[in-house]
Amino acid sequence: SLLSPVITIDGPTASGKGTVAHRVAKHLGYHYLDSGALYRLTALMAQNKGVALDDEPAIAALARALPCRFDHGHVLLEDVDVTDEVRAEAIGVAASKIAVLQEVRKALVDLQVSFRNTPGLVADGRDMGTVIFPDAQLKIFLTASAEARASRRYKQLIEKGISANMENLVKDLIERDARDSARTAAPLKPSPDAIILDTSEITAEQAVQNVLEWFAKTQKSA
Numbered sequence: 001s002l003l004s005p006v007i008t009i010d011g012p013t014a015s016g017k018g019t020v021a022h023r024v025a026k027h028l029g030y031h032y033l034d035s036g037a038l039y040r041l042t043a044l045m046a047q048n049k050g051v052a053l054d055d056e057p058a059i060a061a062l063a064r065a066l067p068c069r070f071d072h073g074h075v076l077l078e079d080v081d082v083t084d085e086v087r088a089e090a091i092g093v094a095a096s097k098i099a100v101l102q103e104v105r106k107a108l109v110d111l112q113v114s115f116r117n118t119p120g121l122v123a124d125g126r127d128m129g130t131v132i133f134p135d136a137q138l139k140i141f142l143t144a145s146a147e148a149r150a151s152r153r154y155k156q157l158i159e160k161g162i163s164a165n166m167e168n169l170v171k172d173l174i175e176r177d178a179r180d181s182a183r184t185a186a187p188l189k190p191s192p193d194a195i196i197l198d199t200s201e202i203t204a205e206q207a208v209q210n211v212l213e214w215f216a217k218t219q220k221s222a
């Protein structure tokens, strides 16, 4: 329901949001929202339909009726499995271009809020704690150095058999961070009530344990 507890995990690219949020959700038996996937799917849809990435009304229309489904870790767009395709670095860059458009962000609000169901939700993205779930029980902002994040993304791509170039990755990452932070619509920044966790020197599992401990404390004081 709309009152189910929410944990938000925001942060820049490859800070570990997805990995940490997914594992925390699994531990708690909560639902999981990968909000970045919605921006990626909208960008992929625009690309497939030949819609320019700065055509705000047209992209907002695509976002408002996004024909996507999430099924056991698989992402489907118009019934086609696009799980790997949406994770491509080029789609991440395209997603960050359409994510500056206010109408597109508005078009995705209801869909994101609809993920809040019993017994609870873990949501990751850029504005989960600041805009979409301002009343969340626990807000986390993950950070890590640009070097740590670029080498994580590199490893992830190589493990999936996708060729990657470290120099281009660092360049994309810095460009995407800058665009996400500088935009006026829901810029990437920690909510004033978020806990900031730097993951440069810790494992994903340590980050998960931290989040679970902090969440247990909020449950005790509630």
Ligand code: CDP
Pocket: 011, 012, 013, 014, 015, 016, 017, 018, 019, 020, 152, 153, 156, 199, 200, 202, 203, 204, 205, 207
């Ligand atoms: O969702 P986001 O782009 O923030 O990052 P991710 O795809 O969840 O994580 C990037 C990679 O960093 C994954 O392969 C993680 O296993 C790894 N990692 C991490 O998430 N946290 C650490 N503290 C160390 C490594």
Ligand code: CDP
Pocket: 012, 013, 014, 015, 018, 035, 036, 037, 039, 040, 092, 095, 096, 097, 099, 124, 125, 126, 127, 128, 176, 180
């Ligand atoms: O996994 P990674 O952190 O690289 O990217 P993502 O979370 O899948 O998000 C892709 C892009 O979508 C980001 O660079 C943002 O520009 C945008 N995004 C956003 O604006 N707001 C969100 N809540 C989630 C993603």
